Amino acid sequence: MRSLVSHLRPAAARCTPGRAVVVAMLFGPLVGALLAFGAVAAEEANAVTIDNFTFTPPELTVAVGTTVKWVNHDDIPHNVINKDKVFRSKALDTDDSYSFTFASAGTFDYFCGLHPHMQGKIIVK
Structure with a gap:
């Protein structure tokens, strides 16, 4: 995950507001799904x-x-x-x-x- 973030950081610095919206639209659902999976996995443990x-x-x-x-x-x-x-x-x-x-x-x-x-x-x- 750290390498992905460090790889994306230079691209984010060049990001225009329009590109930022596109990036958020692409990665937002993925991040939300990963967080939801973690919550479900923690809940299922008990x-x-x-x-x-x-x-x-x-x-x-x-x-x-x-x-x-x-x-x-x-x-x-x-x-x-x-x-x-x-x-x-x-x-x-x-x-x-x-x-x-x-x-x-x-x-x-x-x-x-x-x-x-x-x-x-x-x-x-």
């Missing part, structure tokens, strides 16, 4: 996907203070219930999500109350 009657990943390790987001991509409702009743979601329809912030360390086993064979675990350190 996300659990619900699909095909499974939680993926089935086990997730996070730091204290982390918010984990469950997203239902299945075509039927699911929910997320902690076995120790620390957290519980409502029924999540397709593409609905539920988030919970883990304020203390521990192991948090959870399951889908509608389909109890679906199980997962959050380990908070």
Whole structure:
């Protein structure tokens, strides 16, 4: 990235206002897409996907203070219930999500109350 910026800097110095608009139009969407991809990648690091009657990943390790987001991509409702009743979601329809912030360390086993064979675990350190 640094070499690209240093390569473009001399060209930008010669840039007229009209050329600046063209450059912004060409590179603006690319920069926006890269920033959006980074935000999605960061969000997915603490996300659990619900699909095909499974939680993926089935086990997730996070730091204290982390918010984990469950997203239902299945075509039927699911929910997320902690076995120790620390957290519980409502029924999540397709593409609905539920988030919970883990304020203390521990192991948090959870399951889908509608389909109890679906199980997962959050380990908070």
